[in-house]
Amino acid sequence: MSGAPIAWLGRPVLFAGLEHTERLDHRSHLVVHGRLPTMSAEDLADLAENVNLRGRGGAGFPFARKLRAVVKAAARRRSRPVVVVNGTEGEPSCLKDAALLLRTPHLVLDGALLAADALDAEQVVLGVTRADTEQSLRRALTERRSTRLPVSVARLPERFVSGEGSALARGITSGIALPRGGGVRTSDSGVGGMPTLLSNAETYAQLAVAARLGALPYREVGTPSEPGTVLLTLAGSQVVETPSGVPLGELLAMFGLDIGQGVLVGGYHGKWLTPEAAAMAEVSRQSFQSLGGALGAGAILPLPHTTCPLGEVLRVARWLADETAGQCGPCYLGLPALVKALEEVVRGGGRAALDVVETRMRAVIGRGACSHPDAASRFVASALEVFDEDLQLHSYQYGCGRSVQDVLPMPVMESAGSIVVDWTLCEAHGLCTSVLPEVISLEADGFPAAGVMPVPPQLLQQAARAVDRCPALALRIQ
Structure with a gap:
């Protein structure tokens, strides 16, 4: 079984049944979780609202609101919607959805089929970029022998942009996984132009768990405002299921990690927490936001004292610039210009170089076809704020004296061919x-x-x- 190692704090919920096996086939899945109930769209929305289920792919949009929007769009257009599972997970620091799709794929399928039945959907599509997750899902569909409606697996290019909602819907429709822009929501017009319920793999898995347990048992763990468990990817290599509300510092220590110079929360579209803020933080969207961070897709990346912070940030900024879809100036031109300005800062460009970085960041925010340039700019801005001491050393002296140890994970480069x-x-x-x-x-x-x-x-x-x-x-x- 490929993929990151998994672990859990307390009793596993999403990872239930994996204590003694690496993957749950359909029969084992039913033994562990039982049969899936049938629910109406409004009952399902009420359940999602009661447990405050939000998208676990990054934006954290309320699932109930998204479900009701699809219901209204389908009624208005007199068409059957499409249900899409986003399993692309194009960020190298995040592995939680891949862990679900590889180890307990039937839980994700359950959530998608539950929503599809409630919506009287036309089909379910599972979007992935990895060969192993595609194989696992096809195997799971074979194990089920048949489903109540058509379910297909769509393999898209393994790029960061493939996971953006409109890019995924467009890729499933035409094979070209590029953001659409224009402010059109997939709930109104997604796959094939049809109203589309699109959420990530963990969200559907959480929905399947909540439907079986009911709201009150589901709320027995976690915090009152954010009940249940959450999947986190620690340091780009370990996937952990934990109840929300667990102190971040204690969680890191349990897995041999230290807060270090700061912690990046939410991944490469997320923000940095200072060591002081990370020590106060709890694992929850509310706690991270109150301290200037973001839960995002659940990637947690502590930065050791031994590496150069700005050098690490520059590596990621280059990758983010290279992941542009090439469709709009703020992304295709603005992000490389921002990286070039950041390089000057790291080399000791002083106040003039810092002014250029700030100008480049302002130039891309709010002007892209998707949120990628905004998020990349926020990542850089957050780093410059949190690593202010290191910034001063690089800008006005001779650097921090530390080498770049490539701590923040990057995709493995193919060999020359x-x-x-x-x-x-x-x-x-x-x-x-x-x-x-x-x-x-x-x-x-x-x-x-x-x-x-x-x-x-x-x-x-x-x-x-x-x-x-x-x-x-x-x-x-x-």
Whole structure:
């Protein structure tokens, strides 16, 4: 069984039944959890509201409100909606949804089918980017033999942007997983233009648990305002199920981790907590927000004293800039410009360089086709505030004297090979050759001159950037 190791505090709920096995097949799942009840859409919304179920993918939007919005949109348009499970989890610091899909996939399927039955949905689609999660879900569907309505698994490109709601809906519909922009909600127009209930894997798993237990038993753990358990990814490598309300410092200590120089909560679209704030924090959306952080997708990343904070932040900022969809200036141009300005700060650019960073951050906020440039800018701003002492050392002296130890997880780079063009997707944007002119040349019609182009080892990083910059997702490294 691949994937991160799992653990739990107290009695496991989402991970129930995994005490002595790595994966629950359908029969074992039914033994542990029992049969799934049938509920109307309004009863399901009332339940979700009663347990304050919010999306666990990052934004934390109330599930009941999203469900009711889909009901209204379907009635208004006289159409059957679609239910989508977001299992893409494109951030390298977050592994919780993959843990669910690999180890207890039937709990996620239960939640999605429960919602689909309540909505009289047309179909259920499970969106993933990893080969192992795709295989696990297909195996789970085979174990069930049949479902009450069509259920399919859609494999999308393994990119950060694939998990954005409109990008996922668009990718399922057309194969092009790019944010749509324009402020159209998937609850009104998602997969195939139909009203779509879209939430992440943990949210559906929590829904299935709450439906079986009922509101009062579900609320027996956690806090009154945020009942139940939450899945966290610690240091990019350990997935832990814990009741909400547990002190963050104590949780980290249980798994051999220290608050260190600060803790990034919410992942790379999240914010940094100072050591003092992290010591006061409890694992809850409310507690993190009150201290300037965000629960987000549940990634918790403490930064050890031995590494350079700004160097680590710069690594992540570069990756965030490379993960642009290439559709709008604030993302495609603004984030690389922000990274360049941040590099100057780290090299000792002083007040002038800091002024440029602040200008670049203001230039991208609120202007993108999706929330990616805003969140990337907030990540940098939060780091500059929390690591103020390190910032002074880099800006006005000779740096902090510590090396960058690559503590914050990044995707594993493929070995050098060839860059391959998918001609069915290529739209002749030409952005690839601006990044990798040594390898990719264009014909007079704007399309690449070859479909397979060898990449020298020293240009592998540029090739990866060219793949990421392609708006049509037509390139891959083989």
